[in-house]
Amino acid sequence: MQMESRIDSRAFEAFSEAVATLAGPALQRWKERGGKVVGFFCSMVPEEMFMAAGLLPFRMRATGSTGTELADAYLTRLNCSFPRNCLNLAFEGEFEFLDGLVGINSCDHIRRVYDNWKRQLPMKFLEFLVLPRQTGPDQIAYWAEEIRKLRKSLEQQFKVELSDDDLRRAIALGNETRRLQRRLYELRRQERPPITGAEALVAMVAGTAIPKEEYNELLGEFLDELGEREGIGTYRARLMITGGILDDPAWVRAIEDVGGLVVTDGTCFGTRLMWDDIDEKLEDPIEALARYYLADRPSCPRIVDTQERRSHFTTEMYREFKCDGIIGEQMMFCDQWNVENYLLASDLKEEGIPFLKVEREYITSGTGQLKTRVQAFIESMGK
Amino acid sequence: MIAGGVDLGSATAKAVIMKDGDVVGTCIAPSSGHPLELAKSVMATALEQAGVPSIDHLENVVSTGYGRLNIPFASENVSEITCHAKGAHWMIPTLRTVIDIGGQDCKVISISDEGAVREFAMNDRCAAGTGRFFEGIARGLGCGLEGISALENQGEEPCTITNQCSVFAESEVVTLVNEGTDIRNIISGINISVAKRLRAMARRVGVVEDVALSGGCSKNQGLVTALGEMLNVSVRDLPHDPQIAGAVGAALIAMERLRAEA
């Protein structure tokens, strides 16, 4: 069953171009105008800092990677395919458009990208942030300190001054993005959503690779267009996807091809990026950023004292969007999502919520097995 | 009521014609690079066996298996998990657990009283415990798949094959052969190691009797016996060729749809 949803839209075309490659047209135009780009791993990095410094924050992806042979000498085949593919593209020179890169200890695999990059590859500005593992006041204070350090190093490297007002403006801009993205998701609550999950993912990933003002304008346009579109009625089941780094619409499309319309998620290119806003009323914008990114927004298993809250977030989202089942994606060799899915499965079983865990590799290939599993899952729900 | 089911698997394609609740025509053929032609061809042979002039005489056809998408003469496609469960359950109504060992993957399906899928676990990460694995071993031993399967070839002192990876298990077998180990003990050792793997998967889903195997590898009597011992159950034999369970399920679903429309 193919879900028909061809979108004829300037905005969506801009989004698609941004997502289909690493340095899309919008990013290239930005660079041509003299703009600078800083790449970063992990949604926990406060991108408002880059925005405040007049930089384009680029969430790292490995779109278009065709292999990991160069990277495998450093990150072995027992490591996650996401950073392996990123490192491979880096060795092939595909990240030369970056003016800086911020690494982080989000997980064992990602943190070693920094170590290997530092030794092997050129990068004018290479920083590392230490993210705490819990959400208590001492941890928030530590993270705030990391963000202050980032402020100083950005000021030094890019010869800018980052005043509190600059940060506040960036926070307001980021919150505007989040509001628009939430509106996008609200449309998917409907019985006949105007877009598929794959299309929504295109719109979300685009937000990590286009200058924010431009993106907000396009997204606003897109939302208006969607108001006019006819909803999708030909689907068998409404699904929610939970998990980590899912930036590939093709993977979602495979699920939707067998009748599972993805109406919401709990991923870090999805709702976890925007379900809450940064508190604009807090006097110290750095504290506001620290609180939001570490403690207040929906977390991932990297944070160890919020599993119950995460589970609750998942079941709430499932009910709000009237889903029929949840698919938990998990990258191979990811210890965090492996055990998280085990805990989540047990919580969901108690709630009577159908759950399917699916392992994947970063580069989507051979979707036959995925389609079989998802189709069987849908069929087992009686849908 | 007459309906058809076609199962396009990785190793073989199967077609089944069912009339009024009975299997009246079947065909099994090795997979080719041309799935649509193959689907038509196995269907044609099954039709001939059933004495049905053409596919147009079938009231409904459902497709399943990896190649199930884009079969124009099927009104819908259903996952092979659902179809195997349905087909095996039809064959033995008391069946509650099916262990399907196909060419490229293996799965365990927990079935409800009505033959619907409750839960399932799949191993599609690697070849371990699949037809491909056994082919490799059979080559290494020079005995053919029938050799591995025959009960009389299961040695009394099975070797411990510890390697979890099928590639390494193959080289482990080569080492044993070179050391002059009794081939029958290697054979039973291999079947036991696969049974252990299947048991791990089965426990994820929960083993409830009656239990049966489906798929090509279920013809391996050595494996069936080993698995029965591992799971501490009496593994039932499917009354029809276990390879056609998926296609039977598809045909049954085809008939269910017809009844629903009526």
Next chain:
Amino acid sequence: MVETEHPGITRFKEQRGQFQDLHAFSQLSDDPSIRLAGDFAKLVAEYRDAIVRASEEGEPFVANNYCTAPELTTAMDLPAFTFWDGAYLHVDEESFTDGIDGTAAMGISTDLCTLLRSAIYLVENGLLPTPAATVGILSPCDGMPMLQQVVKHSKHWGHVPWFCPDPPYFRDDRGLDYFAHEVRKMAAFLEQATSRTLDLDRLKEVIDESNRQYLLWQEYNELKRAVPCPQGVALGGMKCAGIAQMVNPGMRAGTEWFQKLVDVTEEKVANGLGGTKQEKVRIYWFDIPAGLWAADFLTWLEEELGAVVVMDFSTLYPYSLIDTSDEKEIWRGLARRLYDSPMIRQGLGPADGFVNDLPRILKDYKIDVVAWPGHMGHKEAQATVGIVRETCRDLGVPFLEIGMDLFDGRYTMADQIKDRFSRFFQAVGIQ
């Protein structure tokens, strides 16, 4: 009413018996090194016994992870056990592999470290005694914090108060002070959860005792520099770290064991005796030593190839004194011990942690070969192998990559590993 014994206590009683038997058996040997290994078993039996008695007497005890400042629990008279100590202390292999397979049946993918999987199995099946409180670590790898989350979530332990000090990343004052503060919080947590008081003077006594242990450990390590290396892997870091951090942290009995270790080893060095009959190769095992199943090939290495594991991550514990005259330094000192713990020293922060020690170790211990086990579960180590390989190349020392499971012998078989060692030694011209 007959109260059924908690299965965890039953298991601990069995294990206590096993270690008592091991000790008794070892004392029949003429070899003082073997008797010493047996003495270790006696201390482990007592370690188990302490939990059993506390349970029977209704007294509190703690479940911890390694390097959670165990001096604290000693100072508070709280018996403690580590979640996964069974694997570490070489309790029976079969129940270990049953546990690993059990987690596959529970739906946990098999690429998670086997040590952690076996711990998860024990926790989720109520096979560990229920403590009054649990403390854990969130380093050096992704898997450990996930284990801690399973503990927190577990139905068996859901009501047990839980605390994990938040770990630092870089080896600097900021990280040290941050973690020292976390350790202080952990002490306060333990007091509250167990209703025991931490007396600072008592803590100083315990730390002074542990300082003596670490000093003796350092002496032992220096003795291992001798050629031939006086002790093989059987009396190595697994036991030293076991005593200092798990079984007898800051306890006199542990210090006495270390003293005997130094005495026995000094004697061997004085007589030019090695851990193996004819030492040909000195290995730096680049991880913690492998578990019980590996005894086979490690013994083979020593006997057949004359290859001795002179140094490994468990044995490598750089000595640093905790200055008990200054209260602030007490907490910093305890925090510093985290930085130096086996595996955490290497894996906690940036890749530098893996390679900084190399030049010194290679020189001090006259290492011929660096052997990299490539444990399947150790993701951040896997991601560091390229850096380590190139560092070894720069330092001119042969680097052997094995690829195995430190705890589950079914992953790569002993025979295959032996093969790799043989061929490697031939290739680099050592044999």
